[in-house]
Amino acid sequence: MSHDEDHSFSAKEKLAYMANQIATFFRSKPRDEGVAGVADHINKFWEPRMRRQFFEMIDAGGKGFDELVTAAAPKVRRPKPEPTSFE
């Protein structure tokens, strides 16, 4: 992802950037651990609507994602549909 001066991120670009940052850290681990690490991190810290957006992008071809993120995607938990009202 480029960082042109004066460019501000869209929400999805930001999400992809965050996912890629996580992948960058886990790249120094052995492959299996790295894939599991990325998925685990996203599962632990990303709120469902962030994961929902994440999957929208993955399902649309995963453009902009680091290869390690794409590899980890199947291990990321798909969120349940948004609860519509307060029960």
Next chain:
Amino acid sequence: MGLIQEIDYGTPASNAEKQVTLTVDGFTVTVPEGTSIMRASMDAGIQVPKLCATDMVDAFGSCRLCLVEIEGRAGTPASCTTPVAPGMVVHTQTSRLKDIRKGVMELYISDHPLDCLTCAANGDCELQDMAGAVGLRDVRYGYEGDNHVRAKNDGVQNFKWMPKDESNPYFTYDPSKCIVCSRCVRACEEVQGTFALTIEGRGFDSRVSPGMHQLFLDSECVSCGACVQACPTATLTEKSVIQIGQPEHSVVTTCAYCGVGCSFKAEMRGEELVRMVPYKDGQANRGHSCVKGRFAYGYATHKERILKPMIREKISDPWREVSWEDALTHTANEFRRIQYQYGRSAVGGITSSRCTNEETYLVQKLIRQGFGNNNVDTCARVCHSPTGYGLGQAFGTSAGTQDFDSVEESDVIMVIGANPSAAHPVFASRMKKRIRQGAKLIVLDPRVTETVDSVHARAEFHLPLKPGTNVAVVTALAHVIVTEGLHDEAFIREHCDWSEFEDWASFVAEERNSPEAVENLSGVPADLIRGAARLYATGGNAAIYYGLGVTEHSQGSTTVMAIANLAMATGNIGRRGVGVNPLRGQNNVQGSCDMGSFPHELPGYRHISGDSTREIYESLWGVKLDNEPGLRIPNMLDAAVEGTFKGIYIQGEDILQSDPDTKHVSAGLAAMECVVVHDLFLNETANYAHVFLPGSTFLEKDGTFTNAERRINRVRKVMAPKNGYADWEVTQLMAKAMGLNWSYAHPSEIMDEIAATTPSFAGVSYDLLEEVGSVQWPCNEKAPLGTPIMHVNGFVRSKGKFIRTEYVATDEKTGPRFPLLLTTGRILSQYNVGAQTRRTDNVVWHAEDRLEIHPHDAEQRGIRDGDWVRLASRAGETTLRALITDRVSPGVVYTTFHHPDTQANVITTDFSDWATNCPEYKVTAVQVTPSNGQSDWQVDYRDLSRRSRRIEGRLDAAE
């Protein structure tokens, strides 16, 4: 309830193990070897008269009042400077001693004003006490002749007389009342470590002098108050005591500024606070203080404090004062409306690192139980969230490993990305004391901070690294340790996973991690890195203290892990004098993290997805808890801009000023339909609020704060909340308005709930705190009195984990348009966004934020000292005045963020730590150019602030 009178033993305690028995006035007393006769006598309950001795400083032996007679020894030695010996027989009161003491007192009083009735120290004057103690009845020398007391002698100017120095906003120096006991000079030197005071002249000409015969305010004095506390007369006196009079009762409580968590006696007259005096039994501060905790409490009664709840429909409307009931009913209805309209997860809240543990616990409970989601976060997000993540990964606990006392046994102290002299002053004083005793200091910081270079405490190695290169430099330190074989194999084999170590060691040993390779990108000469690494690994007990210069980076969490690696590799963990210690910015950052303020975990750092943990709370609270992590602060703002997050309850945090990329924060807030700000003042965030709930100060409530050493300290109410309710009561009222069945009668009941549900707090109760003063968590069956040092017999996560720390350059890069790197920090007199300290006399030391710039960079741009400059980044621009200094390297500029007019965070970007989204405050590419005045943003913003602070029925805006 009376005034707490702490015993002054006259000289410091001896730590010797060997005991000595002697006789004082016929009583047998046993004390540690090295104890003074004065202290031993006090132990036996016998107070030897004294003036120049006090137990905060070493004995000096100058007043000649504490003389004693010892059987078998000639003369009358001073009891303060004479150590005890086995079998010694001491007499503290003989006719010879009585005569000498009376003579000494006559001399003192012959050059002292006799205005005792109108003197501010009346009732709290040791000179007065000693005159009484020795039975002084007349002064044979009279009061005429040479003196320091009167401005004129027989109509002729008296050059020995000096006028009162009232330059310091908080205390006065009246030389006419000085007895030259040197207690202030020694307190400044030994306790504070600033060396601002000295005795000038000799004999009868001797005077206390700040700096080079300067006013206090013009000298190096940092206004810590140690001299005022040490003064036995009215020479150094708090202005508040002069104005109000002596206090009549006092209550021990905890400072609400930084994460050191100093204990103070709040000395009161009725409900009026007379002064704050550091408490000697305070286990974090041991009787010391800084200018903020000691003096800067005036904000509590500042005229801008808002005391009535207010609401408004639109943020362009003026505020309307309403009853508590109306405000809370309105808030509850709005949150419920938003949830019905936009979904359960469309609301959330922020807990405060300035509020108590109990209050923080309630806010996260309100969100989890009442809102039915986990959208709760806290300002630790923007400061120490990488500490929680990094130390949790490496050691298994999200907290520092030591107590502050531990520094007394350190031989090497490495400070990374922190400037304790400014931000954690009381810890800095304790650290500098140890350095003066011979410990060595290593500092990693882009600037030559006060910590790098202070009087008699200079860093052995200062590594002036380029902002953003922490991981590279810390990994290079590890490279040296591993390749030179300086690691502690026995420790690693016993406490860590050996194969993980080997993997890590092979990584750090790679050539690209060598100091020589890292020199180019960090700007730190390789030999400095090598020297620092050798000293850290081989210099004895080595401790690391670090601050936000470590965490507030894209690789903040990685640096924390790199630091943990260093400590494990050298075996510097699990005993006194060593360890890894985050210096926490705010009073209760540690506590707010402990109390489940993060969206992914329940109290005690237990992940929300854990069924058994959730069940504990589900059965207690009677609701089903969401098992998904909630939104973090930056995610909440993103979601707000997108339209899926519409309401927020913010207790005691000013995210508009403190969070990065101000324009993004304001866009997020402006997109919400119900912003509830619960605070003391109409802060910057309140410009975008629909409901304002007045908050209470730390003086107005009971509770606990947890400091950087995991110490749970009591906060005690000394006056009724001026706004009507303590903050925990407000949250409870809101919960009730939302239909929750809460009925806490006192914060102790909230702590009981925390203890009952959180294993690391299981043993904590107000009764225990009352009994022992404070405890450090974990406090439970295994450690009934708490845990001063962590990981003593192995790590909490069983084996310490070595983690590869690959350096990745931040994407915030300099280029032709933005060629300089901006980094940010604090100064001593101000605190965080300044909402409190700007509303005190501390502004005399720091009336505005300045941009520090190197002379070379300034000259290139035609900037002179004091000029207005425009500071621009890709996020925004602002203006402030330049301060030309070589404290910063060429290519680096620095500013503080204490003033809303400057809005330094208009400049900072939305880059953040990969693991926690902690913003990258410490690196922003900027350009600096001369400017005529304020930026459009500043002008517009000031206008917005003025408009949004209007209150119906009041002529003036609230600020």
